[in-house]
Amino acid sequence: ARAACNTPGALGVARTVEIDTTGGPGFGFEHFKELDFLRDKEVVLTFDDGPWPRNAPAVLKALADECTTGIFFIIGKHATYEPEILKQVYAAGHTIGAHTWSHANLNNKKFTEAQRKDEIEKGFAAVKWALGGVSPAPFFRFPALQHPPEMVTYLGNRNVGIFSCDIDSFDFKASKPEKIVETVMKKLDTRGKGIILMHDFQKHTAEALPELLKRLKAGGYKVVAMRAKFPASTLPEYEQELVKDLKLPTVSQRPVNSVVTTVSE
Numbered sequence: 366a367r368a369a370c371n372t373p374g375a376l377g378v379a380r381t382v383e384i385d386t387t388g389g390p391g392f393g394f395e396h397f398k399e400l401d402f403l404r405d406k407e408v409v410l411t412f413d414d415g416p417w418p419r420n421a422p423a424v425l426k427a428l429a430d431e432c433t434t435g436i437f438f439i440i441g442k443h444a445t446y447e448p449e450i451l452k453q454v455y456a457a458g459h460t461i462g463a464h465t466w467s468h469a470n471l472n473n474k475k476f477t478e479a480q481r482k483d484e485i486e487k488g489f490a491a492v493k494w495a496l497g498g499v500s501p502a503p504f505f506r507f508p509a510l511q512h513p514p515e516m517v518t519y520l521g522n523r524n525v526g527i528f529s530c531d532i533d534s535f536d537f538k539a540s541k542p543e544k545i546v547e548t549v550m551k552k553l554d555t556r557g558k559g560i561i562l563m564h565d566f567q568k569h570t571a572e573a574l575p576e577l578l579k580r581l582k583a584g585g586y587k588v589v590a591m592r593a594k595f596p597a598s599t600l601p602e603y604e605q606e607l608v609k610d611l612k613l614p615t616v617s618q619r620p621v622n623s624v625v626t627t628v629s630e
Contacts, residue, residue: 370432371432372430372431372432374582375430375431375432375433375582376431376432376433376578376579376581376582376588377431377432377433377588378432378433378434378588378589378590379407379587379588379589380404380407380587380589380590381589381590381591381592382402382589382590382591382592383592383593383594384502384504384526384591384592384593384594385594385595386502386503386504386524386525386526386593386594386595387524388521388524389517389520389521389522389523389524389525389526389527390526390527391517391526391527391528391529392526392527392528392529392560392591393528393529393530393531393559393560394529394531394559395510395529395530395531395533396510396512396529397527397529403558403559403560403589404558405557405558406557406558406584406585406586406587407558407586407587407588407589408532408553408558408559408560408561408581408586408587408588408589409435409436409559409560409561409588409589409590409591410428410433410434410435410436410561410563410588411435411436411437411438411506411528411530411560411561411562411563412424412435412436412437412438412563412564412565412570413437413438413464413506413562413563413564413565414438414440414443414464414468414564414565414566415437415439415440415443415447415450415451415454415564415565415566416437416439416443416444416446416447416450416451416454416565417443417447417450417565417566418447418450419568419571420565420566420567420568420570420571421447421450421454421565421566421571422450422453423571423572423574424565424570424571424574425453425454425457425459427571427574427575427578428457428459428574428578429457430575430578431575431578431579431582433578433588434457434458434459434460434588434590435459435460436459436460436461436462436502436504436528436591437454437459437460437461437462437565438462438463438464438504438505438506438528439451439461439462439463439464439488439492439495439501440464440465440466440467440468440488441463441464441465441466441467441487441488441489441490441491441492442466442467442468442491444491444492444494444495445491445494445495445607445611447495448494448495448496448497451492451495451496452495452496452497455496455499460502460504460590460591460592460593461492461496461501461502462501462502462503462504462505462506462528463485463488463489463492463501463504463505463506463597464488464505464506464508465484465485465488465507465508466483466484466485466487466488466491467484468508469484469508470508470509470511471484471485471507471508471511471513471516472509472511472512472513478515481513481515481516481519482516482519483603485505485516485519485520486599486600486603487603487606487607489501489505489597489599489603490599490600490603490604490606490607491607493597493599493604494604494607494608494611499596500596500597500598500599501596501597502526502592502593502596502597503523503524503525503526503593503595503596503597503598504525504526504528504591504593504597505520505525505526505527505528506527506528506529507527510529510530512527512529523598524598525597526593528560529560530559530560530561530562531556531558531559531560531561532549532552532553532556532559532560532561532562533552533562534548534549534561534562534563534570535548536563536564536567536569536570536573537564537567539567539569539573540569541569542569542570542572542573542576543573543576544569545563545569545570545573545577546573546576546577546580549561549577550577550580550584553581553584553586554584558586
């Protein structure tokens with residue numbers, strides 16, 4: 366649950382919707398046209414590829430300052446690097462979904478169906494592990510929005526909702542934060558509403574977010590929070606495999622900034 370908002374005039378959350386993911390509904394007009402649930406001037410904020418140090422906490426602060434919320438689609442391997450940051454995302458009341466184990470493009474013809482399934486299931490298991498045993502929402506976004514039809518069917522059978530987007534911020538291409546704000550607002554002014562795709566590890570996204578949220582507020586846009594009716598059901602064999610892998614004596618694969626921290630200078 367989100368904390369009470371103490372910021373006068375904050376963007377806030379206008380509406381919270383509960384999603385029954387039975388059968389694997391799809392959201393975002395880029396790929397899925399069936400479920401048009403957003404009203405005019407409503408947006409959903411989504412962030413892919415976390416959690417990461419520095420930028421993710423800056424994104425969390427910007428959202429907290431405006432008392433608003435988003436969905437974070439987490440890469441499983443990154444969750445095992447930065448479980449404490451992921452726990453902060455959860456503690457702040459945001460919705461957490463999965464984004465595969467290693468950000469693999471599941472449309473890659475080299476992948477077998479079993480390997481694609483492994484990417485999905487190990488990703489969910491890793492997020493649950495990083496959250497200390499709390500299951501994420503059964504919300505999933507394919508890396509690069511590449512949707513192999515058989516995996517769409519698989520997720521449907523697993524009762525996992527699939528997220529595309531309506532508005533891509535292209536923040537990974539932006540050379541400065543102002544470009545992200547301009548791209549999102551221009552597309553929003555055309556579409557009038559939508560699920561916005563961003564990346565919380567991008568430095569420019571963290572820098573752009575305070576201004577973007579202010580612009581949304583000024584433009585009369587309202588944030589919708591999406592919650593799952595029931596948590597994701599992870600598969601025990603993947604949870605066991607993950608715990609076994611994480612306990613093996615090995616040279617750490619974690620990035621240096623998650624191993625070594627300057628505490629005084």
